[in-house]
Amino acid sequence: MNKVGIRQLSLYVAWLVSVIATLGSLYFSEIRGFVPCELCWYQRILMYPLSLILGIATFQNDWSVKKYVLPLAVIGWSISLFHYLEQKVPGFADIKPCANGVPCSAEYINWSGFITIPFLALIAFTLIIILMLLIKPSKNNQK
Template identity: 70%
Template structure:
């Protein structure tokens, strides 16, 4: 067997894949079923999340841990966009920065559960979990 495949399943890959699938289906639920129109920053977050569902699915099926070097940049950059989007929604001084000039304003909060859980917060949580899992996989491999 090659360096990237192990004989036992890597459950971190499966968990990361499940997180990415839930995030992808959640974003589709909000836009296609609830009818929430995504803003420009939402689209950028989707651009980073949707490929993760496919890449992590293939990696989990093949038990290929080498793919973490492709997954980690996508999850980190997607997380940074989510963090910025969340700040635009929740911090008044960030709201004056206008990243979305057409369509839905980026500071619109379709949901605001418990006073702090918004759609970008949910995306940030998913990106963070995936990033942490990839880092843990990297740390386990280097030992």
């Protein structure tokens, strides 16, 4: 596969990951009735625009979108990691307890003893970061 094919595939898969993450979060809150905690809202704020930004970039073959997507994904990844550690590591919850509503240490799901909603977000942000890093600009076209 040539460089253009790899870049296009990486962009498309990153968009697909962001759409699945967005729809998954909406499924958990709107269908399953799980009320998002404060950190979940921050992760949503960073993931939802990625669906739109990556979707437009995918259909425009705009590989320069990486400079906009990476900061959002890295910040989202950091929040997801902190949130996951708050759920799984004793003592982390004491660092910054959520002020109102659902506590951020609550686990609505716990599949196989380690897969929680913040873990799913962490995986989605990780995949998007990796896929963006696979997009290398061409020498004649700095997109």
